[in-house]
Amino acid sequence: MPDQRRTPDWALAELVAGNQRFVDGSSRYGHRIAAALAAATNPRPYAAIVGCMDSRVPVEAVFDQDFGAVCAIRTAGHALDRIAVASVTMAVETLGVALVLVLGHTRCAAIAATLEPRWSDEHDNAATEMIARNIGTMGTVDVRAVTRGHVVATVRTLRGIVASAVAGAVYDVDTGRVEVLPTA
Ligand SMILES: [Zn+2]
Numbered sequence: 001m002p003d004q005r006r007t008p009d010w011a012l013a014e015l016v017a018g019n020q021r022f023v024d025g026s027s028r029y030g031h032r033i034a035a036a037l038a039a040a041t042n043p044r045p046y047a048a049i050v051g052c053m054d055s056r057v058p059v060e061a062v063f064d065q066d067f068g069a070v071c072a073i074r075t076a077g078h079a080l081d082r083i084a085v086a087s088v089t090m091a092v093e094t095l096g097v098a099l100v101l102v103l104g105h106t107r108c109a110a111i112a113a114t115l116e117p118r119w120s121d122e123h124d125n126a127a128t129e130m131i132a133r134n135i136g137t138m139g140t141v142d143v144r145a146v147t148r149g150h151v152v153a154t155v156r157t158l159r160g161i162v163a164s165a166v167a168g169a170v171y172d173v174d175t176g177r178v179e180v181l182p183t184a
Contacts, residue, residue: 008165011047011099012180018064019178029066039068046070048091050078050154051103052110056173059103063178071097076127077110078102078154085161092164100164103178104151105171111150115141148181155183 021027029035048071049059059072071091075084091097113119114128114135134153135146147170155168168183
């Protein structure tokens with residue numbers, strides 16, 4: 001993987017191609033010990049993925065990526081706290097990833113909890129509080145619109161923090177497909 005190929009556009013195309021392999025049932029990487037050992041002394045992550053901790057969205061699987069390829073920062077509803085931001089910053093500044101991808105997903109329990117007033121009354125949860133602040137001005141409780149809006153808002157927040165390119169996408173747990181969102 002020569003360095004001149006590690007542009008943001010190249011990185012996004014790699015992730016989209018990996019998701020297509022995953023959807024097609026032709027994933028290339030089986031997460032074998034030999035690949036883990038090969039990456040042990042020479043990790044070359046080209047993207048950081050800021051996603052949800054949801055058990056259905058393991059980013060290495062849905063983007064068909066092997067050891068050493070991507071850094072995963074996963075919190076409930078990809079809420080950004082100080083540590084998550086610090087992790088993204090480390091991926092960009094220290095590990096040199098070319099792209100940060102914010103990955104929301106359908107059927108997100110953190111989004112659903114945020115939109116449920118009674119849940120918020122009964123739980124003190126920093127992740128849903130952060131999501132509520134992010135979506136507070138959207139004026140909608142449509143889950144699809146909120147999911148996408150939360151991704152776009154998170155992209156904009158990170159663009160104000162890190163020097164790398166930042167893109168946004170949504171993973172559909174019912175199809176396995178990732179849709180890259182317009183976030184310009
Ligand atoms: Zn989620």
